[in-house]
Amino acid sequence: MMDKVGFPQDVTDAAWQLILGGIAEQGQLNDEALAMFTERQEQRDHRASNSWYQELVRLVGDYLEIDRPTMALWSGGIDTSVYARSKGHTPLESTPFGGVVNELQLTMDWMLKTPMWNVLSKAFVTRARGPVHIFLRAYNPDSVLIAQEVPQLRVVMALNPAVELIWHPVYTTADGKLMEVTEDLDLASDATYRTRDLCVRALYDYLRLKHDRANSRSERANAEMGARLASNGNQP
Known part of the structure; x- marks a missing residue:
């Protein structure tokens, strides 16, 4: 698979050694994260300190470049990534290296490979050179998207004014079709917002009312929306 997307053989060999080493080391880091930290982000950062995965990013970084004009980020299930791709954008899973890793079941234990994806996603967003389209089917302030990727993007935006965030609230209809929520709470093929809060409001209002x-x-x-609103003191 790596040969088909243009990886040199020596890079392929080294990458897989680093992935296997990272998986072997990750269990200890996960245990340390729970024992040493109480804040979720601190735990996440410690899990992502895996030196094998860090070295992997340095090795394959050039293969995280996007092959389409605009980068895509998403939250709310892999269908959202597929949808973003269908709209002409490039999520991490559609980069040469991300696509290969996404196709393989490296381990049944997600806790061993999720930190690798977190390291890759951070490296991915640093390569933003223009508009970044963000697709939300569910909003979770503790998600990797909101807690890690977007803050990293804001650092990039401070250095490159061409990078801007374009938000899309996404709803899945009963027949499985993904649609976007307009300001009038209708479903359309495209609905964009310039701020996270306006996007989340549209998504929440549609779920709450329609x-x-x-x-x-x-x-x-x-x-999830109802539970989050209830935890903030809102009526069901």
Whole structure:
């Protein structure tokens, strides 16, 4: 697979040694993160300090470049990544290296490979050179997208004014089609917002006012929204 997307053989060999080494070391880092830290972001940072994964990024960094004009980030399930790609944008999973890793079941334990994706995603967003389209099917302030990727993007934006964030609230209809929520709370093929808060408001309002509880494809997003609003003191 790596040969097909243009990796030299020596890079392929080295990359897989680093991935295997990283998986072997990750369990200890995960245990340390829980024992040493109480804040979730501190735990996440410690898990992502895996030296094998850090070296992997230095090795394959050039293969995280996007092959389309605009970068895409997402939250709310892998279908959202596929949707972003269908709109002409490039998520991490569609880069040469991200695509290969995404296709393989490296381990059944997500806790051993998630830190690798976190390291790769941070390296990915530093390569933004223009507009970055962000697709939200569910909003979680503790997600990698909101807690790690967007803050890293804001650092990039401070150095490069060409980088801007374009937000898309996404809703899955009962037939499985992904649509975007307009300001009037209609579903359309495209609806963009210049700020996170306006995007999240549109998504929350649509789920709160128009979501059909019989639509199981969006019920998880609706339940998460309701729980988050309730935890903030809002009525069900």
